[in-house]
Amino acid sequence: MTGRHLKGFALRVGAVLALLAGILVGAFGAAGTAQAASSLPCDIYATAGTPCAAAHSTTRALYATYNGALYQVKRASDSTTLDIGVLAAGGYANAAAQDSFCSGTTCVITKIYDQSSNHNDLTIEGPGGNGGQDVGAIANALPVTVGGHAAYGVFVSPGVGYRDNSTTGIATGSAPEGTYMVASGHHVNNRCCFDYGNAETSGNDTGNGHMDALNFGTECWFSCSGTGSGPWVEADLENGLFFGANGSYSGNTGISSEYVTAMLKNNGTTTYALKGGNAQSGSLTTFYNGALPNLGGYTPMQKEGAIVLGTGGDNSNGSDGSFFEGVMTTGYPTDATDNAVQANVTSVGYTTPAATFPVAGTAYRLTNVNSGKVLDAVNCGTANGTAIDQWASLGNTCQQWKFTSAGNGHYTITNVNSGTTLDSVNCAQSNGTALDLWASLGNLCQEWDVTHVGSHYTITNVGNGMAIDVKNCGTANGVAVRQWQQLDNTCQQWDIAP
CATH class of the missing domain: 2.80.10.50 (Trefoil (Acidic Fibroblast Growth Factor, subunit A))
Structure with missing residues (x-):
């Protein structure tokens, strides 16, 4: 490596470390309260040379400059729609606008906007090879507090799913990519498939290696010996939910915190990695970092570039899950970048509002x-x-x-x-x-x-x-x-x- 290349490498590493330091200061400053950092996940990825190819969230902006719509709701009373934006650039969802618009009726989430310039918006998924027409998530089913502000996540239950089959900038073939999402460690089940990530453009299972999606739940496709009871951060690479290696991997012991940061990285030719962490505090754990499956079709990968949320690549739609935010990147993020993103996620303070129902012992x-x-x-x-x-x-x-x-x-x-x-x-x-x-x-x-x-x-x-x-x-x-x-x-x- 030449001196010029060494200097450039040092500058890139220094930029990521500087971002991480800034996030920690922003998260734990003098006020001692969670607040949005000046550099948000997609800013962190861009600085590290692996920019967001898609960025979805119903709770907050994922770019410090983003000032557009996060998602769209439709109310049952008159089928009118409303875009729900942020309170300020780089800020949190305007939940009050949804509450006012949906007062006295039911609303569903009909679209989740891509905050990147690629406009890979997710809409309600149509029929697939293993599931019929899906429905939208009930818009107020998943209240959450983030950055001290009220917001709503996406409450996925069987039959709920979102998809974009005609994307721009999403990895195809053996191109590398990274994916993360923030999910619930408590709202899970053992049915296929609570996924977020790269899927088939046809809505059908087209073979091994045609998906590269994060999965989070308690479904055990291969042997679960020695891995606990889950839920687990898994890789849906099609025709298998992989704990690591060729599917079964005892080092993937799962994570069940109230909120979970789940990560998947895949270089497309030789290697993939799975990580997870408590989205409210602490660092990431690497559950697997090693060779892609050698079962045929996975080396190299054959990604198709659609995006799916809440179902499998063929619209297998029996899953439970909760989605708050997630991105897909261009390129394979560094470990330092992963750590910086996790620090930002924990800084915003995901919490669950206190429940007022039911009252123990009361007959209803x-x-x-x-x-x-x-x-x-x-x-x-x-x-x-x-x-x-x-x-x-x-x-x-x-x-x-x-x-x-x-x-x-x-x-x-x-x-x-x-x-x-x-x-x-x-x-x-x-x-x-x-x-x-x-x-x-x-x-x-x-x-x-x-x-x-x-x-x-x-x-x-x-x-x-x-x-x-x-x-x-x-x-x-x-x-x-x-x-x-x-x-x-x-x-x-x-x-x-x-």
Whole structure:
């Protein structure tokens, strides 16, 4: 290496270190409060020579100068749309604009704008090789505080997905790239595939090495021996979720902090790396850094350059996940750059607003918004296997339910009359899976996510990710209540009150 090249290399390294130092000062300055740094993730990547090819977030700007729209919402009452921007250049989402626009109705996120000059905007995904038409995420389902400001993430449940099949500047073939996202370590499941990154342009599985996407969840494609219970930062390289090496890798022990920074780097010909860290504090852990799989098709990679969020490359859309921000880069980022981005992420202070529902020990009635009927244990049954339907309110304990925390933001739901637990029958994972009452088993089939939708709620099974749904939107007494992928309609929304 010549003296001139050494000097240039030193200047580039110095620039990254200077950025990192500036971020740390900005994050932990005299005020002691989290605030936006002067250099944001895409500024950090650009300075290091690996600029953002796409940058998506519903919570904040990812460039210090960005002053455009972050995402678009559509309200159910009149199908009108509104772009949600930032409060100031380089700042945080204007959540108040969404709250005002969506007041009294339901909104869904219809577009997530690319903040880079490539305009690789994500819209609701169409049918693919392994999934039908997707729906948008409910816009207020994932409240978050970031930089001291209210904002909303993207709440992915089965049937939710976003995609751009006609991109500009995204890596294709064996070109190198890096990807990171901030996700929830608690809102996960074991179904395919909560991905963000490079995918097929056709929406079909076109073979090994045609994807290069981050995956985060508890799905174990290969052996999980010695890796714990997850969730794990994995690489979806198509036809496999890779912990490292050829798929199974004991060094990838997972990360379950409330907020997670997940990273994937792939040089396209020989090497890939997986990293993860607590998005609220601390540094990154390298879970794998080594050779690409030698299983055929992965060396070299055959990337196609579409972008997917919330599903697999063929629209496998059974996953749960929460997305707050993420980027894809041109080129293979350095470890110093990764560390600088992690420092910026932790500096902004992702936190979860305090929940006001449910109150432990309180008995609630669950009233379907579409039918006006309440969730009911058929014939006041008390035996295991008692079916669930809807019925006009009778004022009895067969129609009352108590919520108990199961940890990680999940709940068990117990019928007051029988003392048995609301249960997903046989832990099935298909649309139409029945509900019943069963003695407590302590498993995910009896745990539920309760999510705000305006003034209403959706209730989603943790084990299979599907929502509690009134069959065919029926309004009569005795209509079965079962599970279905998210449809964004009032047949899956409930009023919950004592």
